[in-house]
Amino acid sequence: MSVPSSGPAPLPGGAGAGRPAISPASSQELLRAVDARREDAVALLAELVSIDSTNPNFIGVDRPAVIGGETRCNEVLLEHYEQAGLETHWVARDPERRNLVGVRRAAASRDNASGSPSPVAGRSLILNGHIDTVAAVEPDRWLCGSPWKAEVRDGRLFGLGSTDMKGGCTAMWLAAQALSDLDLKLAGELQLHSVVGEETMEHELGTRACVRAGFRADAAIVTEPASLPEPLTISPIAAGNWHFRIEIDGLATHCGNRALAIRPGGAGDTIGVNALEKAVKIVNWLQELEQQWGFSKSHPYFMPGFFTLLPGVFHSDPGVPVPYYFSNRAEIQYSCWYPPGQPAADVAAEIEQFVLAACKLDPWLAARPPRFEWVNNWPPASTPWEHDVVQTLVQAHEAATGRPVPPPSPAHPVAFGAASDASFLEDEGIPSVVYGPGDLRVAHCRDESIDLDEVVLAAKSLALCVLEWCGAAP
Ligand SMILES: [Zn+2]
Structure with a gap:
């Protein structure tokens, strides 16, 4: 640098x-x-x-x-x-x-x-x-x-x-x-x-x-x-740019089971899990990491806060584009800017570890952690x-x-x-x-x-x- x-x-x-x-x-x-x-x-x-x-x-x-x-x-x-x-x-x-x-x-x-x-x-x-x-x-x-x-x-x-x-x-x-x-x-x-x-x-x-x-x-x-x-x-x-994909599993069920799946007294995750909402949690967690990067990642040649995580693709549906079922799968694709001088593999590991640590707060995601695919790295x-x-x-x-x-x-x-x-x-x-x-x-x-x-x-x-x-x- x-x-x-x-x-x-x-x-x-x-x-x-x-x-x-x-x-x-x-x-x-x-x-x-x-x-x-x-x-x-x-x-x-x-x-x-x-x-x-x-x-x-x-x-x-x-x-x-x-x-x-x-x-x-x-x-x-x-x-x-x-x-x-x-x-x-x-x-x-x-x-x-x-x-x-x-x-x-x-x-x-x-x-x-x-x-x-x-x-x-x-x-x-x-x-x-x-x-x-x-x-x-x-x-x-x-x-x-x-x-x-x-x-x-x-x-x-x-x-x-x-x-x-x-x-x-x-x-x-x-x-x-x-x-x-x-x-x-x-x-x-x-x-x-x-x-x-x-x-x-x-x-x-x-x-x-x-x-x-x-x-x-x-x-x-x-x-x-x-x-x-x-x-x-x-x-x-x-900056370097990582394109990565996160895949999240859910459990499909009829929308009539919504209350049983999410309210006290219901059977919870055994009835159905909406992958879409689990993916929203991950988007929120990565916004938190992005905020932290505003302070933890800087470079004198860049505007402050340049290094960011953009969720550019978000897809989730139960297999058909109607809202009457819980989605059993979700996918988010990110474009991430990281500073020159930081190895791409370290950046990938940091993101993965942050998400997986946050997933421990959610019993479903803790048991079925999301999968990461590191699609493409454009070097700095x-x-x-x-x-x-x-x-x-x-x-x-x-x-x-x-x-x-x-x-x-x-x-x-x-x-x-x-x-x-x-x-x-x-x-x-x-x-x-x-x-x-x-x-x-x-x-x-x-x-x-x-x-x-x-x-x-x-x-x-x-x-x-x-x-x-x-x-x-x-
Ligand atoms: Zn060009």
């Missing part, structure tokens, strides 16, 4: 790393080059949003109806990558779901005396974005008539995936295009990864597949919508705030926005409020930070939208960061 820096941020890279410093003039030129491509960027984003690239493995999605959408988006991006002078590569563990990698090679330099290639002086960087989306929420009720009808209203582009995260994918291209328009040569390699399968944690098909195909770098920026506490928050850290992400790539991005963001970035603290939390592929890039040994346009509060919602100014602003920071991190070739 990292701690916030107390002093001024160390100056990263640049001339200190043996490369020519980026002149303020070329920075200003780069910002203007991004602005000059604004309309192209809006057109690209609209085209990407108009293609249905719903993740084919998303729960409830008809795979044959949507398969190929991710690849079609990447085919559109391929044309744009090539226009930006990037070398393009397909990476496809699943031929129906192709990742696109664009590479801007480090400028070749030859040693003057020997004529042999000299070592590359710059550092390499990946810009990573996912091209899949979640399934559309209430597709018949979208403001613009359809989730895939991209429409600009009041400076915002509406449509599924606009915020999460075709806006980020567009900003990545816009940054690369601006560098190309100025014919700026980089001392280190820049890679753009447009990946599939993020929304269902299919990192083996998407982000990891690209890295394992050899597209590695010294650091990565994942351009997800890091929007809290303010737009374009630099987020080098994210954590790169230190002091890391060069984070500090380079801080400087780039300050230069692009004209606003200082305060050091992280509970008052200025910098944690990304969702899961992302940064976790898997870090697991591959690539320090990563989340930074991109969009607003998490409108992601996975009806009428998802993005502020177009933010897409352009993100591209400016990204372009400056690439130039500073990779270095300008002499």
Whole structure:
């Protein structure tokens, strides 16, 4: 676990790393080059949003109806990558779901005396974005008539995936295009990864597949919508997420036996036990644990009380959807955020032990404890705030926005409020930070939208960061 820096941020890279410093003039030129491509960027984003690239493995999605959408988006991006002078590569563990990698090679330099290639002086960087989306929420009720009808209203582009995260994918291209328009040569390699399968944690098909195909770098920026506490928050850290299921047994009986089952003088549990009400007890107990976590779990990069337990699915019925029987089975599914640095297994054990201890208060549950299934763990992400790539991005963001970035603290939390592929890039040994346009509060919602100014602003920071991190070739 990292701690916030107390002093001024160390100056990263640049001339200190043996490369020519980026002149303020070329920075200003780069910002203007991004602005000059604004309309192209809006057109690209609209085209990407108009293609249905719903993740084919998303729960409830008809795979044959949507398969190929991710690849079609990447085919559109391929044309744009090539226009930006990037070398393009397909990476496809699943031929129906192709990742696109664009590479801007480090400028070749030859040693003057020997004529042999000299070592590359710059550092390499990946810009990573996912091209899949979640399934559309209430597709018949979208403001613009359809989730895939991209429409600009009041400076915002509406449509599924606009915020999460075709806006980020567009900003990545816009940054690369601006560098190309100025014919700026980089001392280190820049890679753009447009990946599939993020929304269902299919990192083996998407982000990891690209890295394992050899597209590695010294650091990565994942351009997800890091929007809290303010737009374009630099987020080098994210919580882990456990998805778990609890199953509770009851004993079915006719509703006419209700009094016998619950009133003094009746036969109690031998007549019937309503699993639904036992499950409600468990929800209440886990709300108690969640309250305790508000005090027991904290991290200086997160807002106070971030680590929570959400009961997102609750199901109980007696086998038919009518209320005339006691339910003999209930199921609750949770999504739980836990702090980086805490082993996932410890968090799971803590939750299980808390519930099982509380169950001792209830004779039925004490005798028939609920069953836990630990469905899926999305690991946390954590790169230190002091890391060069984070500090380079801080400087780039300050230069692009004209606003200082305060050091992280509970008052200025910098944690990304969702899961992302940064976790898997870090697991591959690539320090990563989340930074991109969009607003998490409108992601996975009806009428998802993005502020177009933010897409352009993100591209400016990204372009400056690439130039500073990779270095300008002499
Ligand atoms: Zn996303």
